[in-house]
Amino acid sequence: MKKVKLGELAFARSGDKGDVSNIGLMAKTKNIYDYLQKVITPEKVKEYFGSEVKGAVEIYPVPHLDSLEIILRQSLGGGATCTLRFDQTGKSRGPVLLGMEVQVTEEMLEEAHAADEAIRKKYAVS
Amino acid sequence: MKKVVIGSGSAFWGDIFDPALEMAKSGEVQYMGFDHLAELTMALLNRMKEKNPEAGYIPDIIPWMKRLLPVTTKNNIKMISDAGGANPVQAALEVAKVIKELNLAPMKIGVVGGDDILPYLDEIRAQGWKFKNLDTGEEDIDSIRDRIAAANAYTGADLIVKELANGADLVITGRVSDNALYVGPLMHEFGWKFDDPKYVDLIAAAVTVGHIIECSACVSGGMSNMWKISERPWDIGFPIAEFYENGEAVITKPKGSGGIVNQWTVKEHLLYEIVDPANYMMPDGIGDFTALQLVEEERNRVRVINMKGKKRPDTLKVCIGFKDGFIGEGQVYFPGPDALAKAQWAAKWVKERFKKSGINFRELRIDFMGVNMLHGEAAAIEDRDYNEVGLRIAGRTNTYKEAEAVRREATHLWTMGPVGSSFGTPMNVRPVVALWPSLVPRDAVRIESQLMEVK
Numbered sequence: 001m002k003k004v005k006l007g008e009l010a011f012a013r014s015g016d017k018g019d020v021s022n023i024g025l026m027a028k029t030k031n032i033y034d035y036l037q038k039v040i041t042p043e044k045v046k047e048y049f050g051s052e053v054k055g056a057v058e059i060y061p062v063p064h065l066d067s068l069e070i071i072l073r074q075s076l077g078g079g080a081t082c083t084l085r086f087d088q089t090g091k092s093r094g095p096v097l098l099g100m101e102v103q104v105t106e107e108m109l110e111e112a113h114a115a116d117e118a119i120r121k122k123y124a125v126s
Numbered sequence: 127m128k129k130v131v132i133g134s135g136s137a138f139w140g141d142i143f144d145p146a147l148e149m150a151k152s153g154e155v156q157y158m159g160f161d162h163l164a165e166l167t168m169a170l171l172n173r174m175k176e177k178n179p180e181a182g183y184i185p186d187i188i189p190w191m192k193r194l195l196p197v198t199t200k201n202n203i204k205m206i207s208d209a210g211g212a213n214p215v216q217a218a219l220e221v222a223k224v225i226k227e228l229n230l231a232p233m234k235i236g237v238v239g240g241d242d243i244l245p246y247l248d249e250i251r252a253q254g255w256k257f258k259n260l261d262t263g264e265e266d267i268d269s270i271r272d273r274i275a276a277a278n279a280y281t282g283a284d285l286i287v288k289e290l291a292n293g294a295d296l297v298i299t300g301r302v303s304d305n306a307l308y309v310g311p312l313m314h315e316f317g318w319k320f321d322d323p324k325y326v327d328l329i330a331a332a333v334t335v336g337h338i339i340e341c342s343a344c345v346s347g348g349m350s351n352m353w354k355i356s357e358r359p360w361d362i363g364f365p366i367a368e369f370y371e372n373g374e375a376v377i378t379k380p381k382g383s384g385g386i387v388n389q390w391t392v393k394e395h396l397l398y399e400i401v402d403p404a405n406y407m408m409p410d411g412i413g414d415f416t417a418l419q420l421v422e423e424e425r426n427r428v429r430v431i432n433m434k435g436k437k438r439p440d441t442l443k444v445c446i447g448f449k450d451g452f453i454g455e456g457q458v459y460f461p462g463p464d465a466l467a468k469a470q471w472a473a474k475w476v477k478e479r480f481k482k483s484g485i486n487f488r489e490l491r492i493d494f495m496g497v498n499m500l501h502g503e504a505a506a507i508e509d510r511d512y513n514e515v516g517l518r519i520a521g522r523t524n525t526y527k528e529a530e531a532v533r534r535e536a537t538h539l540w541t542m543g544p545v546g547s548s549f550g551t552p553m554n555v556r557p558v559v560a561l562w563p564s565l566v567p568r569d570a571v572r573i574e575s576q577l578m579e580v581k
Binding site: 011012013015016017018019020022024026048049050051052060061062063064065067069071073074077078079080081082084085086087091092096097099100119120122123124125 | 165166260261262349350351352354355357386388390393394396397398399400401402403404415416417418419420425432450453455489490491493495499500501502503504505518520521522558559560561563
């Protein structure tokens, strides 16, 4: 096992809904999705972000998209217009989550890198 | 198989204009939706209307329509726009002038409104309804009643469908849900009815597709993890949905435009700004994003299949905006050597000054820009040799005077901070209009529409 940043295994994008900040966490492969479902828990996410998340953390699986929807309640200082956060709408929360450290096997890490390479090959403009 | 092609022309007040015009010129779409309203834009528009009864709509609609209408008329594209804001009738009257100026008459404008429930909020409460805060759980609006600046229901596609059926060439609305701008034309074209169970999944599919494209560039390469491989992002194409009568859709963008549409950009947006992915609640239906699947067809074409959902809820979301204090803010930047230590010194300096001036803060926040401003507690403050670090001071207070003192104290660091303290134009104090998200019974909202004939 190896310790890596979550960003090696998944993509993330986040936004707001009132005082809720939401993070779409998209695993790079089905295998990785199955693994992240076990290791990304509400407790871990809440601890990672610290006291700015005043409400509950909920995680919803989205199996056909190999993704998790992570909900951070009461975490935007009352919402975009009230908050003292520079990032009023929580756009940085997804990428910040990708900085969280997770344990991963060498095989899974290789699988993630292969997925990155496949995306790059398929879409990059020559 | 019948298909209806619909594109997104705007996602917010201030979105870039060229992609909308280029989409219209491409002739690839039959309908275009334009959203200009954020959760609390209505409070701002209400204030504009209070000052001038002929204002209260999004002023951009005039220059946009001047440039779009000649193209959309020629290419037979109908636009659905929520730029009517707090005054859709006035917006339509102004657009009617544009139509005449451009010699495009006769045209029919569908005007949809009635989302403003503030005038009869207390009547609804008198009937026993409580406007519970969906974020905090607070039971009703007693604590904010005298500070409410706006109360608008997110209404559905009902009257957009009605006015399209009446022959509208263009529809201008108030606060319909962003989603309804897309659901409306699809329901009109396919003839679906809300109360018929056989259309439930199709309407939910339209709700889902509306969600995918309603945020313009956000599904075609904007704000994306795919940023490195987005093609000519400065020529970004806004998204287009080809919706088929079997309930499948292809998400794409105008041929030759920049940006990128692939499974990842569609996933990013499906998961964006939602809560429960199995219950994406919109006024016209409930999308279940856990059932659908994405198939990458060719470059920049993603097919969405197996879209399902539930029928529309009996309540509508209502955004109540209320006045809730002021925010004062300031920023100063420090170069190395010792950039972080200088910023920390300055943070202590302002905190001591605030103690002396006795500002009564509701909340005070200090960020070290370039270190922990975005990460917060997720980042440790490392003692390393930064090239530069910024200090951001933001305070929320009940009075304007105190917020102004916060801003002003930050500017004093310009001359009293450590050597190298750098600064730019200070920011103005801003009044806070806070959001009280709630629900209202659908039947209690007095939606209304008319067909304005421009001769």
